Amino acid sequence: MSTNFQPPVSINEQKTLFPKIDQGSSVELGSITKSDALRDLRLRMSLLLQTTLDTERLVRIVYEEICKAVEVHGINYRYPGMQISIMVGRQNQHKVTYRLTANEDTYGEIVFCRSRRFKEEELMVLESLLDLFIYPLKNSLQYRRALACALTDSLTGVGNRQALMKTLQRELDLADRHSLELSILMIDIDNFKAINDDHGHLTGDTVLKKAAQNIVNVIRSSDMCFRFGGEEFVVILSNTGVEQAQVIGKRINESISEGIEAGIHKNPITVSIGAALLQTGMDIEKLLQSADDAMYIAKATGKNKTIIAKELVS
Numbered sequence: 001m002s003t004n005f006q007p008p009v010s011i012n013e014q015k016t017l018f019p020k021i022d023q024g025s026s027v028e029l030g031s032i033t034k035s036d037a038l039r040d041l042r043l044r045m046s047l048l049l050q051t052t053l054d055t056e057r058l059v060r061i062v063y064e065e066i067c068k069a070v071e072v073h074g075i076n077y078r079y080p081g082m083q084i085s086i087m088v089g090r091q092n093q094h095k096v097t098y099r100l101t102a103n104e105d106t107y108g109e110i111v112f113c114r115s116r117r118f119k120e121e122e123l124m125v126l127e128s129l130l131d132l133f134i135y136p137l138k139n140s141l142q143y144r145r146a147l148a149c150a151l152t153d154s155l156t157g158v159g160n161r162q163a164l165m166k167t168l169q170r171e172l173d174l175a176d177r178h179s180l181e182l183s184i185l186m187i188d189i190d191n192f193k194a195i196n197d198d199h200g201h202l203t204g205d206t207v208l209k210k211a212a213q214n215i216v217n218v219i220r221s222s223d224m225c226f227r228f229g230g231e232e233f234v235v236i237l238s239n240t241g242v243e244q245a246q247v248i249g250k251r252i253n254e255s256i257s258e259g260i261e262a263g264i265h266k267n268p269i270t271v272s273i274g275a276a277l278l279q280t281g282m283d284i285e286k287l288l289q290s291a292d293d294a295m296y297i298a299k300a301t302g303k304n305k306t307i308i309a310k311e312l313v314s
């Protein structure tokens, strides 16, 4: 379908699904097809889209503004490359999908849904308004990418310390508000200095990457792993008691001692882990300290094990 967009923006209808033909349904566009009304709406929407870099908020603005012009029951913006899928409103049987492109770059696709098929003149209005979405969307995606980079440890690919602190505070607030259990694991690679000293820092870096991968492979996708610093990692286990956390810790112990190339080093790579449960009145620092203390007990009593923080051991 050709569009009335000016280059370099192009929004191409990729696929139109009309499973049922709605003969006789009429579409009342009212005054919106009049150029003045459409121009006013475009101006308003354009200003609103400049007020935020948040992708969810942008999609909501598009939905709310487009609904003033065309009956739409739901929109779904998705960008699998960045694992984004945002649904506003509800799904419905008639859909029209636009791939969002500018200067040959693609920024995902947007699907408009409703219970009856879209008319040609409605699609023209949709396209005219959608045109305004591309550049705010592009900025928002760039911002998202920059945020993700700033919160990722570049060596291991897991979250960095800043991400840990932000996420832990959020999880702590949620656990407090909903009276949920929250446990963490403090994980430290054993004898890591010797790995560096015997095999060099590049090998040390490889061990760090493999350790992070092993941890991520063993935990659930809802659990979160972060590099705390040096050879230390923290896993946040939401809605999890400390006994269950210890089970997960032991699984990590096994996975790393069996899973990381023993040939790298004369002894198998192992980790010592402290498990701590959020207790009433604890802040982030106290929770981390509690897990750290337990991790040091694991080190002091033979390494390659998971110990529960002492506040819980009678």
Ligand SMILES: Nc1nc2c(ncn2[C@@H]2O[C@H](COP(=O)(O)OP(=O)(O)OP(=O)(O)O)[C@@H](O)[C@H]2O)c(=O)[nH]1
Binding pocket: 155, 188, 189, 190, 191, 192, 193, 194, 196, 200, 201, 202, 203, 204, 205, 208, 229, 230, 231, 299
């Ligand atoms: N290769 C590499 N080494 C790092 C990195 N960050 C910290 N280290 C090293 O990690 C080592 C940590 O050594 P120690 O704190 O003595 O701990 P350890 O040898 O693991 O001893 P235990 O904790 O008692 O088992 C130091 O040699 C640091 O230089 C990194 O990003 N890459």
